[in-house]
Amino acid sequence: MDGDHHLSCDLSTMQGATIIRPSGVLTVRTYAQLRDALLKCAADQPRAVIADLDALEIARDYLTTVFVTVWLRVSRWSAVPLIVVPGTANAVSFTNTPADRFLTVRPTVLDALAQLDGPAPRQRTELWLPPSANSVRAARRFVTDTCHNWSIPAVTTHAVTVAGELVANAALHTTSPARLRLELRQRRLTVAVTDDDPRPVRLPRPGDDPGGPHGGLHLVTHLAVATGCSHRQSGGKVVWAVLRVPDA
Numbered sequence: 001m002d003g004d005h006h007l008s009c010d011l012s013t014m015q016g017a018t019i020i021r022p023s024g025v026l027t028v029r030t031y032a033q034l035r036d037a038l039l040k041c042a043a044d045q046p047r048a049v050i051a052d053l054d055a056l057e058i059a060r061d062y063l064t065t066v067f068v069t070v071w072l073r074v075s076r077w078s079a080v081p082l083i084v085v086p087g088t089a090n091a092v093s094f095t096n097t098p099a100d101r102f103l104t105v106r107p108t109v110l111d112a113l114a115q116l117d118g119p120a121p122r123q124r125t126e127l128w129l130p131p132s133a134n135s136v137r138a139a140r141r142f143v144t145d146t147c148h149n150w151s152i153p154a155v156t157t158h159a160v161t162v163a164g165e166l167v168a169n170a171a172l173h174t175t176s177p178a179r180l181r182l183e184l185r186q187r188r189l190t191v192a193v194t195d196d197d198p199r200p201v202r203l204p205r206p207g208d209d210p211g212g213p214h215g216g217l218h219l220v221t222h223l224a225v226a227t228g229c230s231h232r233q234s235g236g237k238v239v240w241a242v243l244r245v246p247d248a
Contacts, residue, residue: 005030005059009037011233015113016047018233023055026063038070040233042080045181045194049080050112054087061092064099071102076226077192077240079122079185083112122185123150129178131171139167139180143191146182154246155189158223162241165216166193169201169239176236184245188225192240194232201229201239 007024018041022034041049051067058064071082083104086094094100106112127142129135143163147156163180170178176196183190204218221227224241231237 007033007056009034011041013046014109015116017050017113017116018044018046018048019050019052019109021052021055025057025059026066027059028063031063031066035066035070036231037233038067038082039073040231042070042074042078042082043230043232043238044234045078045080045238047080048083048112048116050083050085050109052085052087052109053090054085056087056090058090058093061097064093064097068099068102077190077228077242079124079183081116083115085109085112122183124181124183126182127180129167129171129180131175131177133168133171135171135178136164136168139163142180143182150184152184152189152245155243158243159189159191162191162220162223162243163193165220166191166239166241169193169217170195170197173197173199173201187245187247189243189245190240191243192238194236194238196236198231198236200231200237203227203229203239 005025005027007022007030010021012019020037020041026034038049067082067084074080074082081104083106084094085106085108094105106115125146129138140160140163143160144156147153147159167178167180170193174195174197179194181192204221220241225244226242229237229239
C-alpha cells in the first residue's frame, strides 16, 4: 500500500539549467505528479533538467522508470538533456536497472553541470513574435532563411508550412506573444511555437476531417513524423512538430 504519501518539487536555475528537487515519497500515486513536473520543466527548454533526488524517497525501485518515461517523451522533439543525481539513499535504485541504461546519472549537481560544458549536439534558433496575423509572414521568412543557413533546403517547404500553421493558430487563439523555435538534431528538424496561454491545443488524429476547423493543424500532423502539445512549468504551452530532413 502506498498510503497518503505526498510529493513536492522545489525549482531553481543554475548556469542555464533547471534544477528540480522533489521531496517526499515517490509512489504509484505520486508518479504522475513527478512525471508532469519534469515534463513541464523540459518544455521551458532550459540548457538541461537536473533532477536532484537527495530529499526523495523511492518506495519501489521500478518507479525510477518515471525518469525513463520523461526522457523518452522529451527526446522525441527536443535535445534538452535529463540528468539524474540520485543522492546516497537512492544510488542503488539506479544501478543495473532500465533507468541506469537509458539515463545520464551523475553523483552531484556540480558534476551534472560540468557535463554541459561540451558542444551541444544540435543547432537551435528562436524568433519572438507579436500576437498578430503579420507574424505568420515573419515566421515563414525566418524559417526559409534558417533552412538556407543550415544547408537543409530539402525540408524548407514543409518547415515553412508547419511554422506558418502553428504561428497562425497561436495568433488566432491567444493574445500572448509567441516564440518560434527551430532545432536541428540528427537529421530531424523540430518546429515549436510557445505561448503563454495554458489551454492545450488539440492536434488532429488520423481519421479526423481534414476540412474541419483544424484543417491547418491537420496539415501539420500530415507532414510531421511526430507532433505534440506540452505544458510549461513557467506557464503556457509549447506546440511542436518534428520533420524528417531528407538526405542531400
